[in-house]
Amino acid sequence: MTLLDELLNVLAALNAQRIRAFLTLLGIILGVGTLVALSGVVAGSGKFMERRLQEAVGEDIISLSRSWGDWNDPDETSKAPPLNRFDSRALAAAPSLHGSPVLNRYSLRVPWGNRWGQNIWLVGTMPQASEFYGLTVAQGRFLTQSDVWAHTPVAILGASAAQKILPGETNPQGKQIKLKGQRFRVIGVLQPKPAISKGEMRTWDGSVIISETAFRDRFAPGKDLREIVVKAPPVVLQQLGLERLVHAAKAIVLQRHHGMENFRITNPAEQRQSRNVVALIVGSLELAISGVCLLVGGINLMNIMLVTVLQRMREIGIRRALGATRGNIRRLFLTEAAILALIGGVAGVAGGSAISWLLSVILTALFGYWPFIWELWPAASGLGSALLVGVLFGWYPAERAARLSPIECLHP
DSSP: OOHHHHHHHHHHHHHHTHHHHHHHHHHHHHHHHHHHHHHHHHHHHHHHHHHHHHHHTOTTEEEEEEOGGGTTOHHHHHHSOOSBHHHHHHHHHOGGGTTOOEEEEEEEEEEBSSSTTOEEEEEEEOTTHHHHHTOOEEEEOOOOHHHHHTTOOEEEEOHHHHHHHSTTOSOOTTOEEEETTEEEEEEEEEOOOOOSSSSGGGOSTTEEEEEHHHHHHHTOOSSBOSEEEEEOOHHHHHHHOHHHHHHHHHHHHHHHTTTOOOEEEEOHHHHHHHHHHHHHHHHHHHHHHHHHHHHHHHHHHHHHHHHHHHHTHHHHHHHHHTTOOHHHHHHHHHHHHHHHHHHHHHHHHHHHHHHHHHHHHHHHHHHSOOOOOOOHHHHHHHHHHHHHHHHHHHHHHHHHHHTOOHHHHHOO
16 A cells, blocks of 8 residues: 555545544644744844844843942942043044944933923933934934033924824924923924833834933033943944944943943843843743644654554454554554644644744734744654654554454454
Protein backbone atom coordinates (compact mmCIF):
# COMPACT_ATOMS: atom_id res chain seq x y z
CA MET A 1 0.00 0.00 0.00
CA THR A 2 1.39 3.36 -1.03
CA LEU A 3 1.56 6.51 1.04
CA LEU A 4 -1.26 7.99 -1.07
CA ASP A 5 -3.46 5.00 -0.27
CA GLU A 6 -2.68 5.46 3.42
CA LEU A 7 -3.58 9.13 3.21
CA LEU A 8 -6.88 8.34 1.49
CA ASN A 9 -7.70 5.72 4.14
CA VAL A 10 -6.96 8.20 6.94
CA LEU A 11 -9.08 10.90 5.31
CA ALA A 12 -11.93 8.42 4.86
CA ALA A 13 -11.69 7.45 8.53
CA LEU A 14 -11.69 11.12 9.55
CA ASN A 15 -14.72 11.79 7.39
CA ALA A 16 -16.58 8.84 8.89
CA GLN A 17 -15.85 9.92 12.47
CA ARG A 18 -15.65 13.70 12.23
CA ILE A 19 -16.33 14.58 15.87
CA ARG A 20 -13.99 11.93 17.22
CA ALA A 21 -11.30 12.96 14.76
CA PHE A 22 -11.65 16.62 15.71
CA LEU A 23 -11.42 15.84 19.42
CA THR A 24 -8.42 13.60 18.72
CA LEU A 25 -6.57 16.33 16.87
CA LEU A 26 -7.75 19.22 19.06
CA GLY A 27 -4.68 19.17 21.29
CA ILE A 28 -2.29 19.16 18.33
CA ILE A 29 -4.28 21.90 16.59
CA LEU A 30 -4.22 24.03 19.74
CA GLY A 31 -0.51 23.45 20.32
CA VAL A 32 0.60 24.30 16.79
CA GLY A 33 -1.96 27.12 16.50
CA THR A 34 -0.76 28.65 19.77
CA LEU A 35 2.85 28.52 18.60
CA VAL A 36 2.07 30.19 15.25
CA ALA A 37 -0.39 32.77 16.62
CA LEU A 38 1.73 33.87 19.58
CA SER A 39 4.88 33.97 17.44
CA GLY A 40 3.16 36.36 15.06
CA VAL A 41 1.83 38.53 17.87
CA VAL A 42 5.20 38.62 19.66
CA ALA A 43 7.02 39.52 16.42
CA GLY A 44 4.44 42.25 15.78
CA SER A 45 4.83 43.55 19.33
CA GLY A 46 8.59 43.80 18.80
CA LYS A 47 8.09 45.97 15.72
CA PHE A 48 5.44 47.95 17.60
CA MET A 49 7.77 48.64 20.54
CA GLU A 50 10.69 49.52 18.24
CA ARG A 51 8.58 52.07 16.43
CA ARG A 52 7.11 53.47 19.65
CA LEU A 53 10.53 53.75 21.27
CA GLN A 54 11.98 55.40 18.18
CA GLU A 55 9.09 57.87 17.94
CA ALA A 56 8.79 58.62 21.65
CA VAL A 57 12.45 58.87 22.64
CA GLY A 58 14.75 57.97 19.79
CA GLU A 59 17.08 55.00 19.88
CA ASP A 60 20.08 57.15 19.02
CA ILE A 61 19.62 59.39 22.08
CA ILE A 62 21.70 59.14 25.28
CA SER A 63 19.98 60.72 28.28
CA LEU A 64 21.69 61.82 31.50
CA SER A 65 19.34 62.83 34.30
CA ARG A 66 19.57 63.61 37.98
CA SER A 67 19.43 60.69 40.37
CA TRP A 68 16.22 61.08 42.31
CA GLY A 69 17.62 59.59 45.50
CA ASP A 70 20.36 62.25 45.79
CA TRP A 71 18.27 65.39 45.43
CA ASN A 72 17.59 65.96 49.09
CA ASP A 73 20.74 64.39 50.50
CA PRO A 74 23.04 67.18 51.76
CA ASP A 75 25.96 64.82 52.21
CA GLU A 76 25.80 63.67 48.60
CA THR A 77 25.35 67.16 47.12
CA SER A 78 28.32 68.42 49.14
CA LYS A 79 30.55 65.73 47.67
CA ALA A 80 29.53 66.28 44.04
CA PRO A 81 27.58 69.00 42.26
CA PRO A 82 24.22 68.09 40.73
CA LEU A 83 23.77 67.84 37.00
CA ASN A 84 24.15 71.36 35.60
CA ARG A 85 24.78 73.46 32.51
CA PHE A 86 28.56 73.16 32.90
CA ASP A 87 28.22 69.39 32.46
CA SER A 88 26.29 70.09 29.29
CA ARG A 89 29.05 72.37 27.99
CA ALA A 90 31.69 69.78 28.82
CA LEU A 91 29.79 67.13 26.87
CA ALA A 92 29.33 69.45 23.89
CA ALA A 93 33.07 70.25 23.82
CA ALA A 94 34.29 66.67 24.38
CA PRO A 95 36.35 65.28 21.45
CA SER A 96 35.42 61.72 22.46
CA LEU A 97 31.78 62.38 21.49
CA HIS A 98 32.90 63.41 18.00
CA GLY A 99 30.66 66.43 17.63
CA SER A 100 27.47 64.83 18.91
CA PRO A 101 24.96 67.63 19.56
CA VAL A 102 23.94 68.16 23.19
CA LEU A 103 20.60 69.49 24.37
CA ASN A 104 19.52 70.64 27.83
CA ARG A 105 16.08 69.77 29.06
CA TYR A 106 14.44 71.53 31.98
CA SER A 107 11.19 70.08 33.28
CA LEU A 108 8.84 70.87 36.11
CA ARG A 109 5.34 70.01 37.19
CA VAL A 110 3.51 73.34 37.43
CA PRO A 111 -0.10 74.42 38.12
CA TRP A 112 -2.13 76.16 35.44
CA GLY A 113 -5.42 78.03 35.49
CA ASN A 114 -7.22 79.09 38.65
CA ARG A 115 -8.57 75.82 39.98
CA TRP A 116 -6.73 73.76 42.57
CA GLY A 117 -5.14 70.54 41.31
CA GLN A 118 -4.71 71.67 37.70
CA ASN A 119 -1.12 70.63 36.94
CA ILE A 120 0.77 70.20 33.70
CA TRP A 121 4.26 69.03 32.77
CA LEU A 122 6.35 72.00 31.64
CA VAL A 123 9.45 71.46 29.49
CA GLY A 124 12.10 74.08 28.76
CA THR A 125 14.25 73.33 25.75
CA MET A 126 15.74 74.68 22.51
CA PRO A 127 14.54 74.73 18.89
CA GLN A 128 16.72 71.66 18.20
CA ALA A 129 14.32 69.57 20.32
CA SER A 130 12.04 69.27 17.31
CA GLU A 131 14.73 67.35 15.43
CA PHE A 132 16.07 65.54 18.51
CA TYR A 133 12.74 63.98 19.49
CA GLY A 134 10.98 63.97 16.11
CA LEU A 135 8.33 66.47 17.19
CA THR A 136 5.90 67.65 14.51
CA VAL A 137 3.75 70.77 14.80
CA ALA A 138 0.11 70.33 13.78
CA GLN A 139 -0.80 74.03 14.11
CA GLY A 140 1.37 77.12 14.27
CA ARG A 141 5.13 76.80 14.68
CA PHE A 142 7.84 75.49 16.98
CA LEU A 143 10.42 77.49 18.91
CA THR A 144 12.93 79.59 17.00
CA GLN A 145 16.32 80.93 17.97
CA SER A 146 14.78 84.40 18.20
CA ASP A 147 12.44 83.13 20.94
CA VAL A 148 15.48 81.88 22.85
CA TRP A 149 17.51 85.05 22.46
CA ALA A 150 14.59 87.34 23.36
CA HIS A 151 13.39 85.13 26.26
CA THR A 152 9.94 85.37 24.66
CA PRO A 153 7.09 83.94 26.81
CA VAL A 154 5.65 81.67 24.13
CA ALA A 155 4.48 78.06 24.47
CA ILE A 156 3.80 75.01 22.31
CA LEU A 157 1.10 72.70 23.63
CA GLY A 158 1.11 68.93 23.39
CA ALA A 159 -1.95 67.34 21.81
CA SER A 160 -3.64 66.31 25.08
CA ALA A 161 -2.33 69.38 26.95
CA ALA A 162 -4.11 71.61 24.41
CA GLN A 163 -7.39 69.81 25.04
CA LYS A 164 -6.88 70.12 28.79
CA ILE A 165 -5.82 73.76 29.00
CA LEU A 166 -7.98 75.11 26.16
CA PRO A 167 -10.91 72.68 25.92
CA GLY A 168 -13.03 73.03 22.80
CA GLU A 169 -10.61 75.52 21.22
CA THR A 170 -10.06 74.63 17.55
CA ASN A 171 -7.44 77.33 16.94
CA PRO A 172 -5.41 77.94 20.12
CA GLN A 173 -2.76 80.07 18.40
CA GLY A 174 -2.44 83.47 20.02
CA LYS A 175 -4.36 82.46 23.14
CA GLN A 176 -2.97 83.39 26.53
CA ILE A 177 -2.40 80.69 29.17
CA LYS A 178 -1.18 81.02 32.73
CA LEU A 179 1.40 78.59 34.11
CA LYS A 180 2.30 78.92 37.76
CA GLY A 181 1.22 82.57 37.65
CA GLN A 182 3.25 83.30 34.50
CA ARG A 183 1.49 84.23 31.25
CA PHE A 184 2.47 82.64 27.96
CA ARG A 185 1.17 83.04 24.42
CA VAL A 186 0.42 79.84 22.51
CA ILE A 187 2.26 79.68 19.17
CA GLY A 188 1.71 76.05 18.22
CA VAL A 189 0.18 72.66 18.95
CA LEU A 190 2.04 69.38 18.48
CA GLN A 191 0.73 66.41 16.60
CA PRO A 192 -0.13 63.44 18.84
CA LYS A 193 3.02 61.57 19.74
CA PRO A 194 3.13 58.07 21.25
CA ALA A 195 4.51 57.43 24.71
CA ILE A 196 6.22 54.18 25.71
CA SER A 197 5.11 54.49 29.32
CA LYS A 198 2.71 56.40 31.51
CA GLY A 199 5.54 58.24 33.25
CA GLU A 200 5.36 62.01 33.01
CA MET A 201 8.90 62.26 31.61
CA ARG A 202 8.04 59.97 28.72
CA THR A 203 5.09 61.76 27.14
CA TRP A 204 5.02 64.85 24.95
CA ASP A 205 1.26 64.87 24.45
CA GLY A 206 0.66 66.04 28.00
CA SER A 207 3.44 68.66 28.07
CA VAL A 208 3.81 72.37 27.44
CA ILE A 209 7.07 73.38 25.76
CA ILE A 210 8.73 76.76 26.29
CA SER A 211 12.20 78.05 25.51
CA GLU A 212 15.13 77.23 27.77
CA THR A 213 15.76 80.90 28.54
CA ALA A 214 12.12 81.57 29.43
CA PHE A 215 12.17 78.53 31.70
CA ARG A 216 15.32 79.70 33.48
CA ASP A 217 13.95 83.22 33.92
CA ARG A 218 10.64 82.17 35.43
CA PHE A 219 11.02 78.70 36.93
CA ALA A 220 14.70 77.69 37.34
CA PRO A 221 17.07 80.61 37.93
CA GLY A 222 19.88 78.27 39.02
CA LYS A 223 22.32 76.31 36.87
CA ASP A 224 20.98 72.86 37.81
CA LEU A 225 19.44 70.64 35.14
CA ARG A 226 17.01 67.75 35.21
CA GLU A 227 18.27 66.17 31.99
CA ILE A 228 21.01 66.42 29.36
CA VAL A 229 20.47 64.69 26.04
CA VAL A 230 23.19 63.65 23.59
CA LYS A 231 22.14 62.69 20.07
CA ALA A 232 24.69 60.74 18.09
CA PRO A 233 24.88 61.51 14.36
CA PRO A 234 24.34 58.50 12.05
CA VAL A 235 27.93 58.66 10.75
CA VAL A 236 29.37 58.60 14.27
CA LEU A 237 27.03 55.78 15.28
CA GLN A 238 28.16 53.72 12.33
CA GLN A 239 31.85 54.31 13.01
CA LEU A 240 31.99 54.03 16.80
CA GLY A 241 28.79 52.38 17.96
CA LEU A 242 26.39 53.60 20.62
CA GLU A 243 28.03 51.76 23.53
CA ARG A 244 31.30 53.64 23.11
CA LEU A 245 29.51 57.00 23.10
CA VAL A 246 27.55 56.07 26.22
CA HIS A 247 30.74 55.18 28.10
CA ALA A 248 32.42 58.39 26.91
CA ALA A 249 29.51 60.59 28.09
CA LYS A 250 29.40 58.80 31.45
CA ALA A 251 33.16 59.16 31.96
CA ILE A 252 33.05 62.91 31.24
CA VAL A 253 30.32 63.61 33.79
CA LEU A 254 31.86 61.26 36.36
CA GLN A 255 35.13 63.14 36.14
CA ARG A 256 33.36 66.44 36.69
CA HIS A 257 31.42 64.98 39.65
CA HIS A 258 34.62 63.72 41.36
CA GLY A 259 33.87 60.10 40.53
CA MET A 260 30.44 60.11 42.17
CA GLU A 261 27.62 58.75 40.01
CA ASN A 262 24.84 61.01 41.29
CA PHE A 263 23.09 60.85 37.94
CA ARG A 264 21.40 58.28 35.76
CA ILE A 265 22.34 57.53 32.19
CA THR A 266 19.89 55.90 29.82
CA ASN A 267 21.45 53.53 27.33
CA PRO A 268 19.20 52.69 24.36
CA ALA A 269 21.12 49.45 23.91
CA GLU A 270 20.03 48.37 27.40
CA GLN A 271 16.44 49.18 26.48
CA ARG A 272 16.75 46.92 23.47
CA GLN A 273 18.21 44.23 25.73
CA SER A 274 15.23 44.61 28.06
CA ARG A 275 12.90 44.13 25.13
CA ASN A 276 14.85 41.03 24.12
CA VAL A 277 14.55 39.63 27.65
CA VAL A 278 10.80 40.23 27.61
CA ALA A 279 10.58 38.57 24.19
CA LEU A 280 12.58 35.60 25.55
CA ILE A 281 10.24 35.22 28.55
CA VAL A 282 7.14 35.47 26.36
CA GLY A 283 8.67 33.02 23.90
CA SER A 284 9.40 30.56 26.71
CA LEU A 285 5.82 30.78 27.94
CA GLU A 286 4.64 30.36 24.36
CA LEU A 287 6.71 27.19 23.96
CA ALA A 288 5.51 25.87 27.32
CA ILE A 289 1.85 26.36 26.41
CA SER A 290 2.38 24.81 22.99
CA GLY A 291 4.25 21.89 24.54
CA VAL A 292 1.44 21.16 27.02
CA CYS A 293 -1.15 21.28 24.23
CA LEU A 294 0.95 18.97 22.04
CA LEU A 295 1.43 16.58 24.96
CA VAL A 296 -2.32 16.40 25.55
CA GLY A 297 -2.85 15.98 21.81
CA GLY A 298 -0.32 13.16 21.71
CA ILE A 299 -2.01 11.33 24.58
CA ASN A 300 -5.38 11.67 22.87
CA LEU A 301 -3.85 10.41 19.63
CA MET A 302 -2.35 7.39 21.37
CA ASN A 303 -5.65 6.51 23.04
CA ILE A 304 -7.56 6.77 19.76
CA MET A 305 -4.95 4.67 17.97
CA LEU A 306 -5.24 1.97 20.66
CA VAL A 307 -9.00 1.92 20.12
CA THR A 308 -8.42 1.77 16.36
CA VAL A 309 -6.14 -1.25 16.79
CA LEU A 310 -8.90 -3.10 18.68
CA GLN A 311 -11.49 -2.18 16.06
CA ARG A 312 -9.27 -3.32 13.17
CA MET A 313 -8.05 -6.62 14.61
CA ARG A 314 -9.77 -8.60 11.85
CA GLU A 315 -8.08 -6.44 9.21
CA ILE A 316 -4.72 -7.01 10.92
CA GLY A 317 -5.32 -10.76 10.96
CA ILE A 318 -6.21 -10.86 7.26
CA ARG A 319 -3.12 -8.82 6.35
CA ARG A 320 -0.90 -11.14 8.41
CA ALA A 321 -2.54 -14.20 6.82
CA LEU A 322 -1.84 -12.78 3.37
CA GLY A 323 1.86 -12.42 4.15
CA ALA A 324 2.22 -9.02 5.83
CA THR A 325 5.09 -8.96 8.33
CA ARG A 326 5.10 -7.36 11.73
CA GLY A 327 7.15 -4.53 10.25
CA ASN A 328 4.43 -3.93 7.64
CA ILE A 329 1.72 -3.72 10.31
CA ARG A 330 3.86 -1.47 12.50
CA ARG A 331 4.58 0.85 9.59
CA LEU A 332 0.89 0.90 8.61
CA PHE A 333 -0.31 2.20 11.99
CA LEU A 334 2.72 4.43 12.50
CA THR A 335 2.10 6.07 9.13
CA GLU A 336 -1.56 6.57 10.02
CA ALA A 337 -0.63 8.22 13.33
CA ALA A 338 1.90 10.48 11.61
CA ILE A 339 -0.62 11.50 8.92
CA LEU A 340 -3.24 12.24 11.59
CA ALA A 341 -0.79 14.40 13.54
CA LEU A 342 0.35 16.16 10.37
CA ILE A 343 -3.24 16.98 9.44
CA GLY A 344 -3.66 18.47 12.91
CA GLY A 345 -0.45 20.44 12.42
CA VAL A 346 -1.62 21.87 9.09
CA ALA A 347 -4.94 22.85 10.66
CA GLY A 348 -3.07 24.45 13.56
CA VAL A 349 -0.82 26.48 11.24
CA ALA A 350 -3.82 27.70 9.25
CA GLY A 351 -5.83 28.55 12.36
CA GLY A 352 -2.90 30.17 14.16
CA SER A 353 -2.09 32.31 11.12
CA ALA A 354 -5.70 33.45 10.85
CA ILE A 355 -5.84 34.31 14.56
CA SER A 356 -2.53 36.19 14.36
CA TRP A 357 -3.82 38.22 11.41
CA LEU A 358 -7.09 38.98 13.19
CA LEU A 359 -5.24 40.09 16.34
CA SER A 360 -2.98 42.35 14.29
CA VAL A 361 -6.05 44.01 12.76
CA ILE A 362 -7.65 44.53 16.19
CA LEU A 363 -4.42 45.81 17.79
CA THR A 364 -3.78 48.13 14.86
CA ALA A 365 -7.26 49.58 15.33
CA LEU A 366 -6.52 50.09 19.05
CA PHE A 367 -2.89 51.30 18.92
CA GLY A 368 -2.49 52.59 15.37
CA TYR A 369 0.34 50.27 14.32
CA TRP A 370 0.72 46.54 14.90
CA PRO A 371 2.02 44.70 11.83
CA PHE A 372 0.99 41.17 10.90
CA ILE A 373 4.19 39.13 10.68
CA TRP A 374 4.10 35.56 9.42
CA GLU A 375 7.37 33.73 9.92
CA LEU A 376 8.37 30.40 8.46
CA TRP A 377 10.09 28.98 11.54
CA PRO A 378 6.99 28.79 13.81
CA ALA A 379 5.02 27.06 11.05
CA ALA A 380 7.88 24.67 10.28
CA SER A 381 8.48 24.03 14.00
CA GLY A 382 4.78 23.42 14.55
CA LEU A 383 4.53 20.93 11.69
CA GLY A 384 7.74 19.22 12.79
CA SER A 385 6.52 19.02 16.39
CA ALA A 386 3.16 17.63 15.29
CA LEU A 387 4.86 14.97 13.16
CA LEU A 388 7.19 14.08 16.03
CA VAL A 389 4.26 13.79 18.43
CA GLY A 390 2.45 11.54 15.95
CA VAL A 391 5.46 9.23 15.63
CA LEU A 392 6.26 9.12 19.36
CA PHE A 393 2.73 8.59 20.62
CA GLY A 394 1.79 6.37 17.69
CA TRP A 395 4.68 4.00 18.28
CA TYR A 396 3.11 2.08 21.15
CA PRO A 397 -0.23 1.39 19.38
CA ALA A 398 1.67 0.43 16.21
CA GLU A 399 3.95 -1.92 18.17
CA ARG A 400 0.95 -3.45 19.92
CA ALA A 401 -0.77 -4.04 16.56
CA ALA A 402 2.41 -5.61 15.14
CA ARG A 403 2.66 -8.12 18.02
CA LEU A 404 -0.86 -9.46 17.52
CA SER A 405 -0.93 -12.99 16.08
CA PRO A 406 -3.15 -13.80 13.08
CA ILE A 407 -4.99 -16.51 15.05
CA GLU A 408 -5.79 -14.07 17.87
CA CYS A 409 -7.03 -11.46 15.39
CA LEU A 410 -9.20 -13.85 13.35
CA HIS A 411 -10.64 -15.67 16.35
CA PRO A 412 -14.39 -14.90 16.51
